Amino acid sequence: MNSGKKIAIVGVGISGLSAAREFVNRGYEVTVFEKSQGLGGRASTRRLPWAYVDVGVQYFTASDPVFKREVARWLKRRQVAKWQFTPAVYADGAFKLSPDNQERWVGTSAMRVLSHDIASNVDIILQQRIKHLEPCPRGWRLVSENGPFEYFDWVVSSLPLEQALPLISNHSAMLNNISPPHRSVWALALATKGLVPPFIQGVFSHDTVRWLSRASLKPGFKRIDQGDVDFDDVWVMHFQESWSELKGRALPHAELQAVASRWFNKMLASAGVCPVSVLASHGHFWKYAQMNAPIAEKPQPFVDGTRRIAAIGAWCGSGRYEDGFLSGLSVVSAIDGA
Numbered sequence: 001m002n003s004g005k006k007i008a009i010v011g012v013g014i015s016g017l018s019a020a021r022e023f024v025n026r027g028y029e030v031t032v033f034e035k036s037q038g039l040g041g042r043a044s045t046r047r048l049p050w051a052y053v054d055v056g057v058q059y060f061t062a063s064d065p066v067f068k069r070e071v072a073r074w075l076k077r078r079q080v081a082k083w084q085f086t087p088a089v090y091a092d093g094a095f096k097l098s099p100d101n102q103e104r105w106v107g108t109s110a111m112r113v114l115s116h117d118i119a120s121n122v123d124i125i126l127q128q129r130i131k132h133l134e135p136c137p138r139g140w141r142l143v144s145e146n147g148p149f150e151y152f153d154w155v156v157s158s159l160p161l162e163q164a165l166p167l168i169s170n171h172s173a174m175l176n177n178i179s180p181p182h183r184s185v186w187a188l189a190l191a192t193k194g195l196v197p198p199f200i201q202g203v204f205s206h207d208t209v210r211w212l213s214r215a216s217l218k219p220g221f222k223r224i225d226q227g228d229v230d231f232d233d234v235w236v237m238h239f240q241e242s243w244s245e246l247k248g249r250a251l252p253h254a255e256l257q258a259v260a261s262r263w264f265n266k267m268l269a270s271a272g273v274c275p276v277s278v279l280a281s282h283g284h285f286w287k288y289a290q291m292n293a294p295i296a297e298k299p300q301p302f303v304d305g306t307r308r309i310a311a312i313g314a315w316c317g318s319g320r321y322e323d324g325f326l327s328g329l330s331v332v333s334a335i336d337g338a
């Protein structure tokens with residue numbers, strides 16, 4: 001008999017994980033399908049030859065009481081820590097410290113620790129890109145490159161809207177009137193040699209670069225012990241959306257690194273710091289990164305109860321990690337009842 005309790009979730013970012021864990025806690029049978037090799041989506045951690053580095057999410061904030069409770073649980077287990085520093089702004093060639101009251105959280109030994117924590121009781125199938133969905137009399141069939149998976153009572157997409165549309169729009173019109181919300185961002189992780197004083201940790205900018213993080217001063221930073229790059233620091237740089245989209249995914253790595261190195265040393269000079277040299281770098285083009293504008297203040301899931309299909313993701317709110325977590329919980333309430 002169809003119990004209505006067999007759920008397929010597509011995508012293993014924070015929204016898919018938070019939904020999956022809550023469905024499991026409520027007695028549902030859940031399978032999560034993920035196209036890549038690891039957990040976390042845009043909050044995954046790269047194991048570079050020199051260190052574990054978050055190339056997407058740099059830190060997260062917590063404002064909703066439910067998410068704050070989760071952060072408190074992680075804190076008790078020492079899986080998160082506050083990243084305390086005074087942010088700086090580098091604009092029009094001038095460097096200025098710009099104190100604020102924002103609490104910034106990071107996963108200790110990077111963001112991967114949080115995805116692994118949430119995923120501990122969840123059935124996840126990695127390296128399965130779901131190509132399309134087929135409605136059948138007994139429920140949904142999900143088709144990947146490796147074959148079909150069947151039958152599920154509900155399908156929940158936790159993909160960025162742009163990736164969810166090709167899966168969902170043949171079956172439901174619920175997403176049809178939403179404009180694609182995301183802009184692209186080039187990210188570059190850099191290992192550098194040269195001493196930089198600790199007041200430079202997080203820098204906002206308005207020109208080619210939008211943000212610079214000093215990963216090596218985040219709590220729990222982990223270098224690779226046998227790494228052959230003798231660096232003093234690891235940084236993550238995010239480029240402006242307009243610059244990233246103009247250059248596109250095909251931008252040669254050497255050009256990206258040269259632009260980064262020039263910007264970096266100009267910024268250091270404006271703060272009165274000697275130049276550093278770049279020993280190694282790793283670039284990633286995030287096609288779906290910054291949101292144009294929030295879709296909702298508090299993330300709400302899109303649910304088509306007739307077709308038994310739903311869509312969640314950080315994009316259902318304002319695109320932050322916290323929104324992803326909350327959108328995962330909200331779809332469980334919508335399907336199971338609050």
Ligand SMILES: Cc1cc2nc3c(=O)[nH]c(=O)nc-3n(C[C@H](O)[C@H](O)[C@H](O)COP(=O)(O)OP(=O)(O)OC[C@H]3O[C@@H](n4cnc5c(N)ncnc54)[C@H](O)[C@@H]3O)c2cc1C
Pocket residue numbers: 010011012013014015016033034035036040041042043055056057058059060061128129130131158159160163185187238286288289290312313314315319320321322324
């Ligand atoms: C460069 C950058 C910087 C950011 N900085 C911050 C920050 O500092 N603070 C903050 O709060 N937020 C930040 N964010 C936003 C944050 O990353 C997102 O809000 C959140 O991680 C998104 O989670 P999600 O579950 O909605 O989606 P995702 O993490 O994108 O998860 C979707 C998953 O679906 C998988 N997938 C896609 N298509 C398929 C398919 N067909 N079949 C199977 N699997 C599929 C993807 O591989 C991915 O793992 C940043 C994002 C980027 C890109």
